[in-house]
Amino acid sequence: MTAAHDAARALFTTLTGHEPDGLWSAPGRVNLIGEHTDYNDGFVLPFAIPQRTVAAVGLRDDDRGRILVGSTFADEPVEVGLDELDRLFPTPSGAHPAVPEWAAYPLGVAWALRQAAPGAGPFGGVDIAIASDVPVGAGLSSSAAIEGATASALNELWGTDLDGTALARIGRRAENEAVGAPTGIMDQMASMLGEPDTAIFLDCRSLETRPVPLGVTEAGLEILVIDTRVKHAHSTGGYRERRASCELGASIMGVPALRDVSIADLLRAQELMDDVTFRRVRHIVTENQRVLDTVQLLQEHGVRAIGDLLVASHASMRDDFEISTPELDTAVETALAVGALGARMTGGGFGGAAIALIEADAVEAVSDAVNAAFATAGFAAPLLFTVSPAAGPHRDA
Known part of the structure; x- marks a missing residue:
């Protein structure tokens, strides 16, 4: 058990006066490569990380059909009636949720789960207390970890018996329609289907997945996360604008999604689009190809071969998609300057974290160099830690 488990249990006891029925947890994720491709029906290659969100959950012994969530x-x-959820959600496009945003994640999961399994139940009242050691706003999908822990607990307690992919869909619906964040399904699938030492190659159109062994430790490497501590929020401005640009680009090209645009189509795309829309499209099209190339290199040559693709991905996000920040660029450039095999920002951008693929014996040297570079630039000190691919949700107690 971790400090997050202890904190969730203690909060539950404080809120209710008794012990929970159980503790469930789900991981955050790092996206190795494939950024903003998910909502374009494209390809991604994330993995679950050891940092987890814990939900202490218990069925209520009253018959009032209410749900209480604390964090x-x-x-x-926040406490509402279960029957009120259909009035609270969905959240109108561009509006703030009718409840505090943090509460919209677990309440949205309860709402979406009830709608996805109307013949199940009874959907008795529940109390939920949430604690987490997934950094918030760092691009490591703390939101999907909340959704995964809540969905796993309610799936068991309410007897809905849904599989991991179905629960990932529920998490995405909660994020899209309850919170109002226009994200794809990558984060939820990565959290729900995580496996040790394995990345998940996901086709975001078919939702077909394939485990791809990484062998990071075996290769004598580490994946260093550099959390810039610049917070971002998917439910606001820049993310929504990028998605709108992608939808415009697909419409101009006459395809359902940018998944259907190839590298060879980019010359025609450039003739048809304004410069900004074209560069947004070029990032998605080339990023999809980088994911496919990364999977092939991992299978044929191992993890040491993928560094250049990570670097190219960051350059594309910085220059074409314009979602990097000076802090993220400094993290990537510094890590590469002191010997990282590859580095890139990870997550939705506008802040959050970068990752660097480095020699196992270079963690301290790279960390020291990044800390020094941030201090020289006048940035707040970053949070640095290594991660390895981890398991998906489970009941812990």
């Missing part, structure tokens, strides 16, 4: 990140819990 160590919030001062006050």
Whole structure:
């Protein structure tokens, strides 16, 4: 058990006066490569990380059909009737949720789960207390970890018996329609289907997955996360604008999604589009190809061969998709300058974290160099830690 488990259990006891029925947890994720391709029906290659969100959950012994959610990140819990969920959600496009945003994640999961399994139940009242050691706003999908832990707990307690892919869909619906964040399904699938030492090659159109062994430790390497501590929020501005540009580009090309545009189509795309829309499209098209190339290199040559693709991915996000920040660029450039095999920002951008693929014996040297570069630039000190691919959700107690 971790400090997050202890905190979730303690909060539950404080809120309810008794012990929970159980503790469930789900991981955050790092996206190795494939950024903003998910909502374009493309390809991604994420993996679950050891940092997890814990939900302490218990069925209520009253018959009032209410749901209470509390979090160590919030001062006050939120309580609503289960039957009120259909009135609270979906959240109108561009609007703020009718409840505090943090509460919209677990409440949205409860709402989407009830709608996905109307013949199940009974959907008795529940109390939920949430704690996490997944850094928030760092591009490591703390939101999908909340959704995964909540969905796993309710799936068991409510007897809905849905599989991991179905629960990932529920998490995405909660994020899209309850929170109002226009994200794809990568984060939820990565969290729900994580396996040790394995990345998940996901086709975001078919939702077909294939495990891809990484062998990072075997290769004598580490994956270093550099959390810039610049917070981002998917439900606001820049992310929504990038998605709109992608949809415009697909419409101009006459295809359902940018998944259907090839590298060879880019010359025609450039003739048809304004410069900004074209560069957004070029990132998605080339990023999809980089994911496919990364999978092939991992299978044929191992993880040491993928560094150049990570670097190219970052350059594309910086220059074409314009979602990097000076802090992220500094993290990537510094890591590469002191010997990283590859580095890139990870997650939705506008802040968050970068990852660097480095020699196992170079963690301290790279970390020291990044800390020094941030200090020289006048940035806040970053948070640095290594990650390895980890398992998906499970019941812990």
